[in-house]
Every structure is written in structure tokens, then in C-alpha cells.
Amino acid sequence: MSECTHNCSTCGESCAERQEPQSLLKQPHAQSRIGKVYGVVSGKGGVGKSMVTSQLAVTMRRKGFRVGILDADVTGPSIPKVFGVHERARGGDNCLYPVESSTGIQLMSVNLLLEHETDPVLWRGPVIGSVVTQFWTDVIWDVDYLFVDMPPGTGDVSLSVFQSIPLDGIVIVASPQELVSMVVEKAVRMAEMMEVPIVGLVENMSYVTCPDCGKPIYLFGEGKSELAAARHNLSLLGRMPIDPALAALADAGKIEEFSGNWLDGVTTALESN
Numbered sequence: 001m002s003e004c005t006h007n008c009s010t011c012g013e014s015c016a017e018r019q020e021p022q023s024l025l026k027q028p029h030a031q032s033r034i035g036k037v038y039g040v041v042s043g044k045g046g047v048g049k050s051m052v053t054s055q056l057a058v059t060m061r062r063k064g065f066r067v068g069i070l071d072a073d074v075t076g077p078s079i080p081k082v083f084g085v086h087e088r089a090r091g092g093d094n095c096l097y098p099v100e101s102s103t104g105i106q107l108m109s110v111n112l113l114l115e116h117e118t119d120p121v122l123w124r125g126p127v128i129g130s131v132v133t134q135f136w137t138d139v140i141w142d143v144d145y146l147f148v149d150m151p152p153g154t155g156d157v158s159l160s161v162f163q164s165i166p167l168d169g170i171v172i173v174a175s176p177q178e179l180v181s182m183v184v185e186k187a188v189r190m191a192e193m194m195e196v197p198i199v200g201l202v203e204n205m206s207y208v209t210c211p212d213c214g215k216p217i218y219l220f221g222e223g224k225s226e227l228a229a230a231r232h233n234l235s236l237l238g239r240m241p242i243d244p245a246l247a248a249l250a251d252a253g254k255i256e257e258f259s260g261n262w263l264d265g266v267t268t269a270l271e272s273n
């Protein structure tokens, strides 16, 4: 046997010192019942990731599934607000209970734990990462589908989610402008490196509908999403317009009242996954 370098990855010997690579995936709470788990990610902030997460959850709930949203966007949590939920989450012995929206969607977000929902979260990355992990390990979920609203970008909290929560897949949300930049590619590469399947791509703020003639106006140019999807070998599952009615519903905490079938391609893909 050659001299031990303590680097098992470059050594073929089988010995007592050998350490297999350890999975960092965490177990959910023993009382949780969780079906499929999907992350909703974006290369950068403000492209509508929370909007898409909320609409996916509402659509799956309308189909009769039990649905939850784990808001992993700890420093910019918007999920409770768009659902009009302002009460605080209750805790039990070593557990937390999600708060239910008016249609029964289970929600957990740091904003449901803060004394004042306008308080900023002035925590460093590792603390934020551990809070997100606890939303998986300590919350008692009872869902067929759990959507994780990821923090924007490919920083350390996103990495914590990928490492600690066993995602069945991710949905990538991008605006037309973002589709031509490298940030989408970074999100795609991150998923590939973490070996998480990509369900597909959603282009948000793709166009506006002319209020007079009903024609779509592609403010940022047409056809970018097809090109980007082809470039990254992704399925283009939906295109959502900029719709002032959607923004108004989100601002009023009434996202459960949205109408529109832009994301049906995504929910069909999730159901058949």
C-alpha cells in the first residue's frame, strides 16, 4: 500500500481510514408528508420568480393537490405578502407549522417569523442558509407539491438549498433581457453541477398585450426565449406577459384570484415528471 495522502478521491485503496463522500441532504421532519419538491430559480432578482412560484402553487391547488411554498428568499421574502398572509407562524416542540393561505396553500417564510414584517434580515450567509434548511427539517409539511422560492442568483443560500433539500427539479424564470445574458447560463450550470434536473424555462415579462387591438407587443424583441431554450437545451414551458392586473393582485395580497393559463405547460410538465 502506498503512503496515505488522506485524499480518498485520488486513492483506490480500501482501508479503515477511507471516507466516502457524504451527502449533505437533510431529512424532513418525521411528521412531514412531502411529495415532489421543485425549486423556482432565476439568474437575478426582480424577474418574477416569486410571481411564477405563486402562480404554480395556485394552479396546482386549483387542480386539487395539497401544495406548499417554502420561501427561501430570506432577505427579500415576498410570498406571504402576495398571498395576503400577515399572521405569525406557530411553533411546537422542535417544530414549526406552516401558515395556510385562504385557499389552503401552506406557506413558510422568514416574514412569518419576524415580529414586524418590515424588519430587515441582517444575518450573514451561513445563518440564512441554516434558516432555509430548518424550513425543510423543522416545518411539518403535508403536501403533494412543495415549491421552493429560491433566492436570486447562484450565491451561497442557493447552494445550501441545492445541497440540503432533495429537489426533484427546478424551473428557471427569466426576463427577455436576462435571456441574452450569461446569468441564465450560470443558473443552468449550477443545476447541472448539483445534478438537479431542469424541468424547463419560463419567460416572464415576455410581452404586453395592446389594450386596443389585443396584439402582443414584444418590448424587448421576439423569439429570444426559443433561442435561449435551444442554446441551453431546455424546454420552453411558458411565456407570461407583463400584466398590470397581475401586479395589482400581488400588491393587494390576492394572487389566488389570478386568471390566465400561461403556466399550464409548466404544471403539465410537473404532473408528468
Ligand SMILES: Nc1ncnc2c1ncn2[C@@H]1O[C@H](COP(=O)(O)OP(=O)(O)OP(=O)(O)O)[C@@H](O)[C@H]1O
Pocket: 042, 044, 045, 046, 047, 048, 049, 050, 051, 052, 073, 076, 078, 151, 152, 204, 205, 240, 241, 242, 243, 244, 246, 247, 250, 251
Ligand atoms: N408578469 C408580470 N406582470 C406584472 N407584474 C409582474 C409580473 N411578474 C412580476 N411582476 C411584478 O414585478 C415585481 C417583481 O416580481 P417578483 O417579486 O416575482 O420577482 P422576483 O424575481 O421574485 O424578485 P426577487 O428575486 O428580487 O425577490 C413584483 O412587484 C411583481 O408583482
